[in-house]
Amino acid sequence: MEEVPHDCPGVGSAQAGRGASCQGCPNQGLCASGAGAAPDPAIEEIKEKMKTVKHKILVLSGKGGVGKSTFSAHLAHGLAEDENTQVALLDIDICGPSIPKIMGLEGEQVHQSGSGWSPVFLEDNLGVMSVGFLLSSPDDAVIWRGPKKNGMIKQFLRDVDWGEVDYLIVDTPPGTSDEHLSAVQYLAAAHIDGAVIITTPQEVSLQDVRKEINFCHKVKLPIIGVVENMSGFICPKCQESQIFPPTTGGAEVMCQGLKVPLLGKVPLDPRIGKSCDKGQSFLVEAPDSPATLAYRSIIQRIQEFCSLRQPKGENLVGS
């Protein structure tokens, strides 16, 4: 009976195919032959492409259903409210591409030009790319294994003509797998400002966020901070019950313990879901909602974080 598999050393590592943890992995032969060791030329190509992109932010979560795509979309909306800020939103959730719907761009198609794929523009200063734009029907399923998803992500980073961009927001699927590794590896030479990690207050969610934080440490991805979503909804009639009780103190206590910034808490406003379903910006639809105020405060903190980092230079993300 095999030992418990420890972490894959990485296909590019010297230990690829040779480590104890490689035993039993179907790729062992390939890795051991050294096929995975050569650096992917796309990394340099992407570095070139990303020279016109000032700040890159990854939006991560350990768990599904915590509101990551909702947050990514509203981060994009919020930043793009300043018409002098050029914003790009890249959806790398290949199997569950919700961004087109949330941004009100369902049914749009991607065009090719001499300089590559054009993103779909919601506004002059807000461009969006998603595999959703490449599917012909809302029922189409993208049944791809890791390597094919990685290939798509590589194309999105290398072949999309983003132009001059102040903020590139990358929305990811939940977890710590192919998509996340690929995004970090392909952007390795291009410098990612950091990651925003989304959670809900319950311990079951926080448990997965702690893993996500460890993933960031492992791949040397700076953490901008954590956002606690669906925070503190109370019954509008009796003001008593809380839906997602923070049984272990919620994100606040976790962030204190792990010394990671808590960017803010966004309360659950039923109108958020409705705005997303309609493809509208909740910030515009409900400007007085406490949730809008929370989003705006968080967006400001993210901007402050980014402005402190060098656009190109020392703090390169290691792969």
Place this chain on the structure above:
Amino acid sequence: MLRVQGKAVHQCDSGWVPVFVDQEQSISLMSVGFLLEKPDEAVVWRGPKKNALIKQFVSDVAWGQLDYLVVDTPPGTSDEHMAVVDAMRPYSPLGALVVTTPQAVSVGDVRRELTFCKKVGLRVIGVVENMSGFVCPHCAECTNVFSRGGGEELARHAGVPFLGSVPLDPTLTRSLEEGRDFIRGFPKSPAFPALSCIAQKILNEAPVGLS
């Protein structure tokens, strides 16, 4: 959620021994969670390694005599889903329970999951609409925090059975956090009749005792 975090998995002659979650040993569990040295350890694996573990979970775990094997999957239509469908195919699975929340954004993704099931020849037992309305345990007021009805409409559109809606109940959430037995602890919860009804529909499909 089942209050067995930190337990270790042991080996016997017929394979890995799953962890029992209750005194009566009526529910056993296998999860990669049991194989981690620390609960906060991130499992940073690409597809092939995940596939290999899933195959092992199906073929190398000494499940013993089981009436039902329930497989919880991550969101998506990728490696894990293909791996588990392939691994389970020789055992003629009853089918897939597809869970959505009511909003259109959620339904938009779950439609693709239904297409996945069709493509891989996996029968859909039905759709469940989760987090369908929040019923306050204090005053019984129902607020549709994530809208309502999307799951039922999805089932209709896809031509598959709609198994039911499960409301959001903070006592259910809390039970899962604290690893308590919700079914025994909160029979008066509004989520309870919904869950029981769905379970009963599955039992009716495949009663215990029939092969």
